[in-house]
Amino acid sequence: QVQLVESGGGVVQPGRSLRLSCAASGFTFSGFAMYWVRQAPGKGLEWVAVISFDEINKYYADSVKGRFTISRDNSKNTLYLQMNSLRTEDTAVYYCARDVRQQLVCGPDDWGQGTLVTVSS
Amino acid sequence: DIVMTQSPLSLPVTPGEPASISCRSSQSLLHSNGYNYLNWYLQKPGQSPQLLIFLGSNRASGVPGRFSGSGSGTDFTLKISSVEAEDVGVYFCMQVLQTTFTFGPGTKVDIK
Numbered sequence: 001q002v003q004l005v006e007s008g009g010g011v012v013q014p015g016r017s018l019r020l021s022c023a024a025s026g027f028t029f030s031g032f033a034m035y036w037v038r039q040a041p042g043k044g045l046e047w048v049a050v051i052s053f054d055e056i057n058k059y060y061a062d063s064v065k066g067r068f069t070i071s072r073d074n075s076k077n078t079l080y081l082q083m084n085s086l087r088t089e090d091t092a093v094y095y096c097a098r099d100v101r102q103q104l105v106c107g108p109d110d111w112g113q114g115t116l117v118t119v120s121s
Numbered sequence: 122d123i124v125m126t127q128s129p130l131s132l133p134v135t136p137g138e139p140a141s142i143s144c145r146s147s148q149s150l151l152h153s154n155g156y157n158y159l160n161w162y163l164q165k166p167g168q169s170p171q172l173l174i175f176l177g178s179n180r181a182s183g184v185p186g187r188f189s190g191s192g193s194g195t196d197f198t199l200k201i202s203s204v205e206a207e208d209v210g211v212y213f214c215m216q217v218l219q220t221t222f223t224f225g226p227g228t229k230v231d232i233k
Contacts, residue, residue, distance in 0.1 A: 037170075045162070045170065045213055047222040059220040062122070100160075100175045107160040107217040109181060111169040 002026040002110040004096050009115030012086055022079040022096030022112055030054075030074040033099040035108045036081045038092035038117075048094070049081065053103050064090075086119045093117075123148050123216050125225035133233040134204045142228045144197045144214035150177075151194050158218035161190055161199045164227075165210040173212075174199065206232060 008020040022034070036048040049060045049070035058070050069082040079096050093116050097108030124147040134140045150158045157177035164170040172181040174190035177197065187202040201208060209232060214225040 044211075044227045045164075045215070045224045047215070047224065050220065050222070057220075061221060095169055100172060100181065105217065105220070106158070107172070107175055107215060107222070108162075108170075109172045109175070111171070113169055 004112035006112045006115035011118045020081040024077045029077040034079045035097040040092045127225040140201045142199045162213045
């Protein structure tokens with residue numbers, strides 16, 4: 001079955017960097033667009049970034065554009081989120097998710113369990 | 122960006138009774154291919170979100186038949202034909218038409 005396991009979260013000071021990883025298994029990773037979605041403590045869901053199955057297209061929320069970079073390594077079945085210049089408002093649980101449709105962008109389907117990022121001095 | 126709104130924001134339900142949630146978008150979500158790019162998610166307490174409905178009215182794999190999605194353009198509805206206790210949680214709609222995807226604020230469903 002589909003498994004998505006995030007890692008790399010932790011406590012980091014404002015202005016510093018962090019890289020999240022999402023290890024995928026149980027499906028043909030290279031065939032699906034992948035997402036990062038975050039949820040601040042006690043708040044709703046906020047889409048962060050999406051990358052197409054072939055890595056050609058990448059899109060970001062305005063709140064992270066220029067600071068975060070989404071990437072993937074299809075040979076390692078792994079999704080990444082490089083987060084630079086972190087701010088306190090980036091504190092959230094970060095989920096990775098797989099698209100519902102192969103080779104298309106139709107929205108997240110399967111989600112990981114999330115990894116908590118806390119930005120605090 | 123497309124702004125998503127939901128109503129109500131809180132919905133007490135009675136098991137066995139129907140329930141519905143409304144979602145509205147600030148712009149039409151109807152694609153030229155005929156699909157409405159609107160998804161519904163449920164986040165149960167302490168869990169990751171799960172996809173219920175995609176592209177307006179398509180039930181995701183494993184989703185019970187009591188859940189259905191309808192609507193077109195800017196007005197959408199999620200219906201639960203007969204609520205069960207396990208349906209409690211927060212329901213979110215999400216537009217996936219514009220590639221600055223946006224979620225609604227969420228509707229908290231709990232048992233009366």
